[in-house]
Amino acid sequence: MSExxxxxxxxxxxxxxxxxxxxxxxxxxxxxxxxxxxANGAGKTTLMKALSALLPAQAGEIAFxxxxxxxxxxxxxxxAGLLHVSEGRGTLGTLSVEENLxxxxxxxxxxxxxxxxxxxxxxxxxxxAERRRQRASSMSGGEQQMLALARAMMNPPxxxxxxxxxLGLSPLLVKEAFxxxxxxxxxxxxxxxxxxxxxxxLRLADRGYVLRQGEVVMTGAAAELLADQGLLNRxxxxxxxxxxxxx
Amino acid sequence: MPAGAEPAAPVLEVSELxxxxxxxxxxxxxxFTVLPGxxxxxxxPNGAGKTVLINLVxxxxxxxxxxxxxxxxxLSGLALHQIGRxxxxxxxxxxxxxxxMTVLENVLVSDQRHARRPIRAxxxxxxxxxxxxxxxxxxxxxxxxxxxNQLAGTLPYGEARRLEIARALATEPALLLLDEPxxxxxxxxxxELIADVRKARKLVMAxxxxxxxxxxxxxxxxxxxxxxxxxVMAEGLPAAVLAxxxxxxxxxxxxxxx
Numbered sequence: 001m002s003e004x005x006x007x008x009x010x011x012x013x014x015x016x017x018x019x020x021x022x023x024x025x026x027x028x029x030x031x032x033x034x035x036x037x038x039a040n041g042a043g044k045t046t047l048m049k050a051l052s053a054l055l056p057a058q059a060g061e062i063a064f065x066x067x068x069x070x071x072x073x074x075x076x077x078x079x080a081g082l083l084h085v086s087e088g089r090g091t092l093g094t095l096s097v098e099e100n101l102x103x104x105x106x107x108x109x110x111x112x113x114x115x116x117x118x119x120x121x122x123x124x125x126x127x128x129a130e131r132r133r134q135r136a137s138s139m140s141g142g143e144q145q146m147l148a149l150a151r152a153m154m155n156p157p158x159x160x161x162x163x164x165x166x167l168g169l170s171p172l173l174v175k176e177a178f179x180x181x182x183x184x185x186x187x188x189x190x191x192x193x194x195x196x197x198x199x200x201x202l203r204l205a206d207r208g209y210v211l212r213q214g215e216v217v218m219t220g221a222a223a224e225l226l227a228d229q230g231l232l233n234r235x236x237x238x239x240x241x242x243x244x245x246x247x
Numbered sequence: 248m249p250a251g252a253e254p255a256a257p258v259l260e261v262s263e264l265x266x267x268x269x270x271x272x273x274x275x276x277x278x279f280t281v282l283p284g285x286x287x288x289x290x291x292p293n294g295a296g297k298t299v300l301i302n303l304v305x306x307x308x309x310x311x312x313x314x315x316x317x318x319x320x321x322l323s324g325l326a327l328h329q330i331g332r333x334x335x336x337x338x339x340x341x342x343x344x345x346x347x348m349t350v351l352e353n354v355l356v357s358d359q360r361h362a363r364r365p366i367r368a369x370x371x372x373x374x375x376x377x378x379x380x381x382x383x384x385x386x387x388x389x390x391x392x393x394x395x396n397q398l399a400g401t402l403p404y405g406e407a408r409r410l411e412i413a414r415a416l417a418t419e420p421a422l423l424l425l426d427e428p429x430x431x432x433x434x435x436x437x438x439e440l441i442a443d444v445r446k447a448r449k450l451v452m453a454x455x456x457x458x459x460x461x462x463x464x465x466x467x468x469x470x471x472x473x474x475x476x477x478x479v480m481a482e483g484l485p486a487a488v489l490a491x492x493x494x495x496x497x498x499x500x501x502x503x504x505x
Contacts, residue, residue, distance in 0.1 A: 196433050
């Protein structure tokens with residue numbers, strides 16, 4: 001087993017009296033892609049926010065690259081190589097598409113030139129090239145989601161936390177978004193992915209954790225979780241809807 | 248009463264509607280009608296102008312040119328709240344609720360009479376039992392009875408979406424506009440949403456639905472319009488529009504992989 005890049009031990013997070021995470025222990029090895037799946041309200045987004053220090057932990061430990069992250073802020077973690085693509089368009093609305101990409105590029109030094117990185121983004125999402133001088137807030141919801149993903153492409157981090165990459169995207173772009181993630185994986189980027197589309201998430205991942213009411217109720221190889229129809233029905237709200245699944 | 252209110256007349260009539268933002272023509276000469284009893288689905292690539300179209304119809308911002316008629320009445324130049332009172336209600340892509348109010352309060356404040364008599368509503372003197380009963384019926388219809396006294400901000404995602412629909416229905420609109428109601432929902436929640444929209448349609452004259460989830464579009468829409476670059480690219484029965492080669496290329500992508 002290779003180096004553990006990210007680890008939590010008995011992590012608990014609460015919003016006032018409501019306990020959102022209860023003793024969650026997960027680990028992500030370098031180079032691995034891990035999916036966190038669960039119904040809405042299970043605590044997936046809370047976990048992602050706690051991991052990037054956007055929410056304080058009530059109890060438990062988080063370690064990134066072998067060091068406890070207690071006391072570090074989101075910006076410290078970003079500099080250390082953790083990138084959180086948050087749910088629902090984490091873009092800088094008053095800046096243009098190009099400026100958003102520039103900031104993503106400038107966070108950490110990279111061997112690639114800025115133009116080379118943007119060329120790759122624009123080839124992947126031609127719509128962003130059309131909108132390059134437009135303010136992010138003036139774009140449609142789906143276009144902003146593309147931009148959020150594109151910011152990760154500018155400068156692949158050591159650990160990518162990605163929350164609902166397909167939210168609000170057209171069927172065509174859902175496929176494109178997952179293609180981008182599969183490429184990240186092929187290049188060895190370590191990823192922790194939260195996604196409502198359970199099947200797409202587990203097809204991408206090496207391993208998965210199933211969250212239910214703030215607790216890990218199951219973990220295993222992604223392929224095994226994917227094959228367990230009973231599990232999918234019980235915890236994840238998937239059904240065998242005939243025909244409808246284009247993603 | 249509007250002249251065109253007899254049964255066969257369209258609920259909504261959009262003609263040559265356009266919206267220009269600086270250099271961008273977000274909606275470009277769009278025309279369509281929605282007939283009584285219909286659910287019209289609107290699909291199209293991200294940035295095609297779907298939400299802008301809904302914003303024009305609901306009066307969120309004024310059109311650059313073209314007309315919107317509701318039950319024969321021209322809505323051009325009316326303010327947002329005036330359009331609301333004439334019978335258009337909507338939900339949003341990003342859920343918008345009063346998070347620190349209860350589910351019941353959220354539905355109560357959406358009742359139009361409170362908007363007309365805000366001070367009376369504020370002191371709750373006029374809050375008759377009948378109004379609360381009415382609000383409870385919409386809450387029950389959307390399956391939220393057990394949550395009625397819970398703060399809206401604590402609802403799980405799928406239920407927050409249903410509360411948005413209950414709020415829209417409480418204005419007793421002629422036309423209900425739903426903007427990506429299934430976004431972020433899992434398959435089970437989407438299946439429940441389909442049932443909810445079927446219940447909702449019985450309370451309104453017509454529904455317009457923007458959605459990227461094709462299972463929902465196919466299950467609910469009587470007709471579908473596909474947009475691209477601000478224009479209507481295809482229109483017709485759901486199966487025909489989804490099979491359209493242009494729609495496949497620009498929107499659905501090839502079958503299979505990831």
